[in-house]
Amino acid sequence: MRIARLDYKQHLSVSLEEAWRFFSDPRNLPKITPAWLSFSITSEVPERIYPGLIITYRIKPLLGIPMTWVTEITHLIEPRYFVDEQRFGPYSFWHHQHIFKEKEDGVEVRDIVHYALPLGPLGRLVRELTVERKLHEIFSFRRRALADIFNSKSAANS
Template identity: 50%
Template sequence: MKIYRLHTKQNLPISIEEAWSFLSNPTNLKKITPDYMGFNILSGNEKLMYPGQIIQYIVTPVMGIPTKWVTEITHVEDKKYFVDEQRFGPYSLWHHKHFLNEIPGGVEMEDIIDYKIPMGIIGQMVHPIIVKPKLNEIFEYRRKKLIELFGEYKN
């Protein structure tokens, strides 16, 4: 069983309060997801983030095939971190930790995602060709979109 990890960090010139307000609102995920992903929240975004919250999405990550994705927000510590875990969707495992840290002149956002691809050895063969590049592309889009929304961090 191969478990992969994606680890990203990004600094933004905003307060921890502004960062938390934006990132802890599930509706904002659509704003930082590429349009081609066909991201659409079906339910669960009626309230700000809380432990036990179930959020249902439709995404079209590969070849325009709609996929239902259900995540649970399992842990939340106000203005510090939250964790979302896939309950149903394209991965065998998806555990995404979002951390916020105050830094001089802004905030550091850190994402740590541990994930497993289904289909055993076939999934492992597809990972470096399709899955890893697609995840990197999505997070690079997010990085650029957050700069567009909040400005570039300069220290």
């Protein structure tokens, strides 16, 4: 199994506490997920994540075919870091680190994702042909959505 790695950084002009409040509330996930993924949370979720939290989703990642995705929050150090790992879903391995680093003029948000697809060589081909591009689209959308959300809040507070 080949494990692929993605690493995205974004600067937000908000406090570490405000960034943490937003990202640690699972109900905000649909706001930063593109519509084409048809993403919906199907389990009850609290206002704040905690280690051991299981979240179930419905997604349509490829060809509009719906599937269930189940993740668990496995690690959490508030307000600096949390990890979600797939328990069931489209990947044979999914480990997503969310890291928040306070900066002089805001916060650096970093996502490090390690993932692998099932089906050996066929899975690698699917990753190269579609999955890699789709994940980049998702994180590009997320970057724009976060900029809009937090720039709007900054403008409203001016």
